[in-house]
Amino acid sequence: MKNSKKKLTLAGISVAALLLLSGCVQTHIVNGVRVPTEAATHGLTYNLLVRPMSAFVDLFAHNLGMGYGWGIILVTLIIRFLILPLGLNQAYKSTYMQEKTAYLAPVFAPLNERLKAATTSEEKMAAQQALMKAQKDNGINMLASIGCLPMLIQWPFFIALYNAAAYTQGISNATFFGIPLGHPSIVLTIISGALYFIQTWISTFSMTPEQKKTGMTMLIMSPAMIVIFSFMSPAGVALYWAVGGFVIVIQQVIITFIMKPRMRRKIDEEFTKNPPKINDEGVKDVTPTSVQENFKAITSERNDEERKKGGRNAGKQNRK
Template identity: 35%
Template sequence: MKNKRQVLQLGGLSAALLLLLSGCANAATYTNAKPPSSGLYGLIYKYLATPMQSMIQWFGDLIGGSNSFGWGVILITLAVQLILLPLRLNQMQKSTKQTEKMKAVKPQIDLIQSYRSKATQAEAAQLSQLTMKVYQENHLSMTGGMGCLPLLLQLPIMAGLYEAVQFSPEIAKATFFGISLGQRSILIAVIATLLYAVQSGLSIVITPKEQRRQMMTMMIISPAMTFFISIVAPAGLGLYFFATAIIGVVQQLITNYVITPKIRREVDTDLKEHPIVTVVSEATFADWRVNQSQTAPEVQASHESNRARNAGKQQRRNDSSDGDRD
């Protein structure tokens, strides 16, 4: 359920960005575009794109050379990712701890789920309460794991960078190793997509085997949305995705081989000191099974009683009809 919710959130945020960019786009090249002065796009240009144009130009003048504006975009990307790094690491630690502790409570959750298919509506509510109790007693979050907040926080940056390139003739005409920042670049889109796919593949390595199938959707949707956004945007924004993907791969490698092993050791130590609380067991469902076994005969007897009652009523109607005819 959590993974499905993440897929919907990621898809929704990506679709929102696509809608935003498609509303701005008006040509394959952006060198002659006129800046918006009103509405949402006007606000984005005034408060986000204009400062970003100044930053890119400042970095460009500082670095110098024909690729200076491209390096400016990469440095801005690095700054954004460094700002988001504490949030990413915090979410990653919570997600890893949640995953490791879930392994210990999984037998209880599986036991509850095994009775859900046979449960009535009232019993299903009771099972849901039991599930919540398992989580609460073992200090687990029902909504734990990686969220979409980092992507949400990046949406204004992406929109601002898009308009900064689109509405600055100087930046739009600049190149980065021969690639025009103001035109769409299939090469950058493909490379960025491949890097996101590598990052997704690395994340699967530390995912429990029983959850990998559920994660496959996330593995597909993240690179796919990166490609679709990069392919409709100027290369300046595609370069942002490219640099973000490189940082993401490095971050995932650190997570796999430094952070995750450390957290696993911490969780193992914590479970030894504070063992998992057993909320449900086979004994918990003993009365439930008895009630289930008694339900079928009772329902059958009720049905037979109703049929007999209806048959008696029908017979009385027939007798009454015969008397009227006589």
């Protein structure tokens, strides 16, 4: 049930994000081409975001004579690489907490089992409080990895790029390697979907089996959404998605093959110096009886060994 809710939530976020991109500028059909309405061209979103980005595309496409296809590609690459450090920083924070949580899974397992087995609201509350305390004691705070600033900074650029690629004057009549940029393109749609599929596929390389269950869902969902919206949009927009997908693949390669291995070494060193805390009072109340008994037995054996050693040492001292 929880996995299903997560999948539906992710799907809802994806749909909402894409609808937001496409709905920021009101449009209508003129001579078979979708263009901004007169009211939209005087709106705040169009004048602050879309118009400057369109001028940026025109700089490469018209003024430098590169054409609108290359104009969209270059502008998208420039903006994407400018905000790439923000994306990597946010990915680092969230991935670090995910890896740390995965490392501590054996510590939290008894608490999660007790939480699942709880039958009353009091038991569930006690289990939840103990789990939260154990997470806090071991430095787990998933909310710390959810930062709004990077997303808030990125969204205006994405909105501007999306609408500039869709509604910049001249794009509707331009072509790119024979592809009309004003009409949907199956070729660019496939390329966009393939790039987003590669990105999510690479992300599963370093996942745990539990993480892969959700990862495999996103492996299908993310490219499927891009394919649908790319096919419903002019080829200029699909080209924007394709170039953005290329940058996202680069970002995912950095995260999977460079960032995560370094993180795991850092986490290993961190918990080697400061072992996980597993015997707090908040944990004892909700740990299954069998685990409590095992822990007490281990503690008792250690105490017996220490007493025996102490007794032998005391005897030696007396003989001296």
